[in-house]
Amino acid sequence: MAAEMIAMSEKSIHAAVIAHWRACGLQGTLVATIPNEGAFGQPGLSRGLPDLIVMAPGLPVGFIELKTGNGKVKPEQEAFARLCEHLGIRYVMPRGRDEPIRWLEAWGAVRLTR
Numbered sequence: 001m002a003a004e005m006i007a008m009s010e011k012s013i014h015a016a017v018i019a020h021w022r023a024c025g026l027q028g029t030l031v032a033t034i035p036n037e038g039a040f041g042q043p044g045l046s047r048g049l050p051d052l053i054v055m056a057p058g059l060p061v062g063f064i065e066l067k068t069g070n071g072k073v074k075p076e077q078e079a080f081a082r083l084c085e086h087l088g089i090r091y092v093m094p095r096g097r098d099e100p101i102r103w104l105e106a107w108g109a110v111r112l113t114r
Contacts, residue, residue: 020113030054
């Protein structure tokens with residue numbers, strides 16, 4: 001069964017994407033978690049921030065909001081996406097495990113694996 005056909009939790013997708021970057025990441029790149037889950041008024045935390053920040057030559061910075069196949073988009077996430085668009089910052093909201101890895105490939109953060 002193809003990986004995309006297997007239902008994965010967002011936490012599992014997150015772990016798989018980070019593991020892929022650690023195994024296949026290109027020198028001079030960064031893929032890091034933005035630890036913002038449950039941002040409830042703690043100073044410095046803002047609802048709607050994406051799951052990952054990506055830095056790579058030529059990018060130079062992009063954000064990834066990970067979603068399961070049926071994950072819902074929150075209004076705060078939509079607002080962050082619009083802000084990125086307004087500022088010319090790359091932002092994607094891929095679904096499943098493979099889509100975010102394809103974005104890491106496209107953005108030059110990992111070796112092509114296809």
